[in-house]
Amino acid sequence: MEKIVSLCKRRGFVFQSSEIYGGLNGFWDYGPMGVELKRNLKDYWWRRMVHERDDMVGMDGSIIMNRAVWRASGHEETFSDPMVDCKTCKSRHRADQLPRKDDVPYCPNCGGRDLTEPRAFNLMFKSHAGPLETDENLVYLRPETAQAMFVQFKNILETSRKKLPFGIAQIGKAFRNEINPRNYTFRSREFEQMEVEYFCRAEDGLALTDYWLEERLKFYEDIGIPRAKIRINDIPDGERAFYSKKTYDLEYEFPFGVSELEGIAYRTDYDLSKHMQHSGKPLEYFDEEKKEKFVPHVVEPSAGVDRTTLALLCEAFDEEEVTDEKGQKEVRTVLRFHPRMAPVKCGVFPLLKNKPALVEKARAIAVALRPHMMTFYDEAGAIGRRYRRQDEIGTPFCVTVDFDTIGENGPEKHDTVTLRNRDSMQQERIPVSELRARLEAAVF
Ligand code: GAP
Numbered sequence: 001m002e003k004i005v006s007l008c009k010r011r012g013f014v015f016q017s018s019e020i021y022g023g024l025n026g027f028w029d030y031g032p033m034g035v036e037l038k039r040n041l042k043d044y045w046w047r048r049m050v051h052e053r054d055d056m057v058g059m060d061g062s063i064i065m066n067r068a069v070w071r072a073s074g075h076e077e078t079f080s081d082p083m084v085d086c087k088t089c090k091s092r093h094r095a096d097q098l099p100r101k102d103d104v105p106y107c108p109n110c111g112g113r114d115l116t117e118p119r120a121f122n123l124m125f126k127s128h129a130g131p132l133e134t135d136e137n138l139v140y141l142r143p144e145t146a147q148a149m150f151v152q153f154k155n156i157l158e159t160s161r162k163k164l165p166f167g168i169a170q171i172g173k174a175f176r177n178e179i180n181p182r183n184y185t186f187r188s189r190e191f192e193q194m195e196v197e198y199f200c201r202a203e204d205g206l207a208l209t210d211y212w213l214e215e216r217l218k219f220y221e222d223i224g225i226p227r228a229k230i231r232i233n234d235i236p237d238g239e240r241a242f243y244s245k246k247t248y249d250l251e252y253e254f255p256f257g258v259s260e261l262e263g264i265a266y267r268t269d270y271d272l273s274k275h276m277q278h279s280g281k282p283l284e285y286f287d288e289e290k291k292e293k294f295v296p297h298v299v300e301p302s303a304g305v306d307r308t309t310l311a312l313l314c315e316a317f318d319e320e321e322v323t324d325e326k327g328q329k330e331v332r333t334v335l336r337f338h339p340r341m342a343p344v345k346c347g348v349f350p351l352l353k354n355k356p357a358l359v360e361k362a363r364a365i366a367v368a369l370r371p372h373m374m375t376f377y378d379e380a381g382a383i384g385r386r387y388r389r390q391d392e393i394g395t396p397f398c399v400t401v402d403f404d405t406i407g408e409n410g411p412e413k414h415d416t417v418t419l420r421n422r423d424s425m426q427q428e429r430i431p432v433s434e435l436r437a438r439l440e441a442a443v444f
Pocket of ligand 1: 143144145146176178185186187188189190191192193195260261262263300302303304305306307
């Protein structure tokens with residue numbers, strides 16, 4: 001994991017938030033490469049979950065909502081983790097994550113065993129809406145995006161004119177005041193979720209939960225996380241939320257252990273019923289054909305953007321021994337991202353930076369590709385080093401403009417470039433006129 005963390009800093013994927021002031025535990029910033037990776041993930045999720053489907057619409061809800069939402073959903077009362085204090089060093093910990101020796105829990109900070117009894121710690125961040133810090137003005141930063149989709153169910157149903165089954169999708173920030181943020185970005189206090197609330201008839205709920213499990217596994221495969229690396233945890237009776245009839249957790253083999261990427265929960269009609277009860281507003285669905293009115297049930301595939309981004313980084317990270325042009329052995333660090341996730345799709349280089357004709361041509365190719373894909377122009381250093389830099393950020397293709405390209409070695413190879421493949425390191429010559437179509441077919 002240290003190697004991945006170090007590469008992420010060195011190559012501009014992830015930085016500690018507020019780093020020059022010592023950072024802030026549980027908060028992270030994504031740098032130039034990280035933001036592209038995350039954007040590719042979110043855009044592809046949106047494409048698959050919304051644009052490519054007839055039964056799904058999107059929304060973008062506010063982060064701060066009426067406090068009544070969180071009373072109705074049960075978050076105000078029960079969204080908590082058990083917390084203990086160490087009486088020796090005064091540190092605070094999640095009671096269910098304490099290390100144990102001879103079955104006795106101890107403080108991971110000082111090793112002390114003098115701990116308080118566990119008590120519930122609500123994870124919602126508090127603030128106030130308006131200038132008065134009164135109880136009436138108390139608001140929470142949302143701990144999940146889901147509730148906006150339940151609260152806006154009626155508006156969306158009426159404006160989109162969808163029929164059951166249909167879903168609402170949302171991507172956005174969520175906040176949880178985790179007692180112990182840990183494992184890099186895995187458990188953060190500020191993170192993003194990609195959630196679907198898929199509304200259906202009660203009799204279809206269980207089958208649709210299995211349908212979504214399969215859809216989501218396909219999605220992970222299509223972004224480069226193979227099924228073999230995902231463990232499906234079918235949460236047994238008694239361990240699920242009391243209103244859930246079925247829940248699958250999808251868990252990925254992170255270097256620090258197998259941990260949750262996404263939950264797929266059949267939540268029955270719990271959420272809409274609760275909001276109907278608390279708001280006094282009708283949230284039923286009317287089936288025109290059957291002349292029936294009922295509260296829809298819901299299946300919720302809920303994924304974390306940051307956790308999936310971390311899984312993409314872990315899955316892509318590789319080191320291999322290669323021999324350079326001088327016959328020296330060296331370790332090549334390469335991020336083998338699926339091309340559709342790669343932050344930069346194509347690197348473009350002139351063979352030499354002191355030959356104006358090469359530079360001009362390479363720049364023109366980069367400018368022509370830029371409107372279509374993330375392209376990186378680089379003329380600094382030996383060509384081998386430039387390839388290595390692109391390998392380290394996972395760029396699937398590099399184009400080099402050489403003397404053949406500018407016609408110095410005859411007309412045959414004029415206006416052709418070398419196209420280098422990141423994984424095989426093989427190069428082939430292709431006409432500049434075919435470049436864009438070739439790359440587009442491979443990277444989207
Ligand atoms: N609406 C359901 C819901 O929020 P959850 O299992 O609490 O369910 C869904 O969260 C997903 O959000 C998780 O599978 C995970 O990917 C992500 N997530 C939750 N807490 C997180 C945290 N503290 N840091 C990063 N991601 C988190």
